[in-house]
Amino acid sequence: MPNWKRTGRRTLRVFAVIFVLLMIGAIYLVQVSKVDPPRPADISSMQLQRTDHGDAFYTLKNNWFRHSSSGLYELYIEGEPFERGVINGKLTKELVVRQEDHFAEQISKLIPSRSKRSFLKYMIGFFNRKLDKNITEEYKEEIYGVSESASPDYQYLGTNYQRILNYHAAHDIGHAVQNLAMVGCTSFGTWGSMSQDSTMIIGRNFDFYVGDKFAEDKIVAFFNPAKGHKFMTVTWGGFIGAVSGMNDQGLSVTINAAKSDLPTGSATPVSIVTREILQYAKNINEAIAIAKSRKMFVSESFLVASALDNKAVIIEKTPDDLDVYDPQKNYIVCANHFQSNKLGKTKMNIEQENESASSYRYQRLMQLLNANGKNTVQKTVNILRDQKGLNGSDIGMGNEKAINQLIAHHSVVFEPKKLIVWVSTAPWQLGKYVAYDLKKIFALHGMQQNKEIADSSLAIAADSFLLTPAYKNFQVFRNIKQEILDGRAADTKALVNSNPEFYNAYLLAGDYLYKQKEYAAALQNYNLALTKVIATKKEEDHIKAQIKKINKKLAP
Helix, strand or coil: CCHHHHHHHHHHHHHHHHHHHHHHHHHHHHHHHCCCCCCCCCCHHHHCCCEECCCCEEEECCEEEEECCCCCEEEEEEECHHHHHHHHHHHCHHHHHHHHHHHHHHHHHHCCCHHHHHHHHHHHHHHCCCHHHHCCHHHHHHHHHHHCCCCHHHHHHCCHHHHHHHHCCHHHHHHHHHCCCCECCEEEEECHHHECCCCCEEEEEECECCCHHHHCCCEEEEEEECCCCCEEEEECCCCCCCCEEEECCCEEEEEEECCCCCCCCCCCCHHHHHHHHHHHCCCHHHHHHHHHHCCCCCCEEEEEEECCCCEEEEEEECCCCEEEECCCCCEEEECCCCCCCCHHHCHHHHHHHHHCCHHHHHHHHHHHHHHHCCECHHHHHHHHCCCCCHHHCCCCCCCCCCCCCCCCCEEEEEECCCCEEEEECCCCCCCCEEEEEHHHHHCCCCCCCCCCCCCHHHCECCCHHHHCHHHHHHHHHHHHHHHHHCCCCCCHHHHHHHCCCCHHHHHHHHHHHHHCCCHHHHHHHHHHHCCCCCCCHHHHHHHHHHHHHHHHHHCC
């Protein structure tokens, strides 16, 4: 037999083996990506229907949902797990659908190919193949109930239940994959001698940014579960986890991302651990016990403040370890690095302190606390709105090193002993802060007539920055930045003129001009960027690498 025939047959056999292996792999991915929903004992709640009272006010039994005059949505849910989820979904179904539309839109921008998005479904399914094994039956039933109101348009990404379940791990996957500024949150608290009336005050910015539309429909949700404590959270459609919340025992929890290794598989999402603490812990020790009992696949700081303990601590948790940071003082500060004796000394945490914006933001927060004297709710809001750098320096609008990065999904202030919470309104933390008294709201025992439930006498006024030319300039900056990100033509001079102290304006201009092969102009912008306060070492390294490339191109 001629050699070419022999070679041809061998090649065919190799291709056949590869094809079979690929088919086996595809079948395996499909099988392991499947997640069966739970089987609630009572599914009669599926037959319930909401009552539309007009003016965006809906009720279902004692549960209700309304659109506040502040722009915030407000939700009250009670009952057993599956029923809670079903009613939540039925009351907020437009927001559940809209939130997924926004998410799908972002995915489509990142991955235009539908076939690639379909493949991504199986890869995420493989990554999250054990996700449901790490979530209690209670929360799986609640998620399943909500998912019944999800859109039927995204079946190519998975069943309604599978998709809504996976979205609860989006925060974890997002910050683990690239440790971006999208999760650069800041939180702090004062009590005793550090507060004007000695009452505990906790403030936090939730700087989780995945597009403007993601933050449009914020829900202030009040839960009265059949088991556990009553609690409130700031959330969004289809999401039963928690990132900021307080329960009726005066225990508040907020989360701040820490640097993580790329995970190899899913465990319990951070938001579900936070939700469990809010629902089942009345003090710090019980919160620590719950955190210890759950395996997570990313690193996170939980700032837990307790009225019963009259103090706050930070539970620092990694996929493999847990430690508790107790400052032993009347204040606590949390950015995006660990502070405990054990986890604060790890190589990864030291890298985070040296290379990210976290330490700088922490130092700025300490400066403000020291300068402000005894803390109040108004002073807490002022700190959360602060855009300056160290010593009050101008570091540009939107800098990740600022406490106020002008990207916040929401900002909240808690007074755990008084059971009062303030929630920011748009834009970011610049709008007024709306006050809710948990005692009064849970005493309503449902609501059949539409009325405002926020305490207007406690509201914090909007930031006067909104009335300044600087704010208009920032809007110009954001619009031009979006043009560049969308691949459209952009005016780079107008970009840097709108935000001249922000390194990112020059970085964006440099990258844009480099792609246009305008190397001399790009070089000028990169060099100017190096004269500003740059948020991360990664960005600084990128700028320097681009300068080297251009110098080589321009060399004679």
